Amino acid sequence: MFTGIVEATGVVRAVRPGGESLQLTIDAGGGLDGVRVGDSIAVSGTCLTVTRIAGRVFEADLTGETVARTTLGRCEAGDVVNVERAVAVGDRLGGHVVQGHVDGVGRVTRRERRGEDWWLEIEAPAPIARYIVDKGSIAVDGVSLTVAGVAGDRFTVCLIPHTCAVTTLGRVQPGAPVNLEADVLAKYVERLLAAYAPGAPPRRSAP
Secondary structure, three states: OEOOOOOEEEEEEEEEEEOOEEEEEEEOOOOOOOOOOOOEEEEOOEEEEEEEEEOOEEEEEEOHHHHHHOHHHHOOOOOEEEEEEOOOOOOOOOOOOEOOOOOEEEEEEEEEEEOOEEEEEEEOOHHHHOOOOOOOEEEEOOEEEEEEEEEOOEEEEEEOHHHHHHOHHHOOOOOOEEEEEEOHHHHHHHHHHHOOOOOOOOOOOOO
């Protein structure tokens, strides 16, 4: 589990294809303290397993599902990515509950500066858009953000200067693809309410 509070930006050093899968080598800067082989780490919001560590560089494998569902399948050497270690029990939950299970890829449609802040408008695929609500939480490339507004399949978020300085969102431009993960609570609520929808099968009581 993660919180969407990015700890460092890393640089992709190598991308090795293997059929439908990929292996990434990433220089995480100072974002690997305490991380061991087998640990989970979020790369631009995607939960990966560390398979090798050498100093501040680590390797991780991407399955075909991850390649198809996230932006990491488009990574090239030199790309900058957000890095967050898995949350430890007892740590502060500064953002919101982020699983690192990317729901799909959205597209930045507008970037506007207002004072010291930057506002982004992002278009979300329909299966994700239904979970996005005004003042709700969403992870964009692994960054926990509050939804400032919703209009159809588009939503807006506000980036304070600190977020722009320490994450990749400070340099993202219109047209750029971004990983989106909707709030997991919305998915569970939808699943539970479906049992009460007209035409739903009768609910069975526990024995």
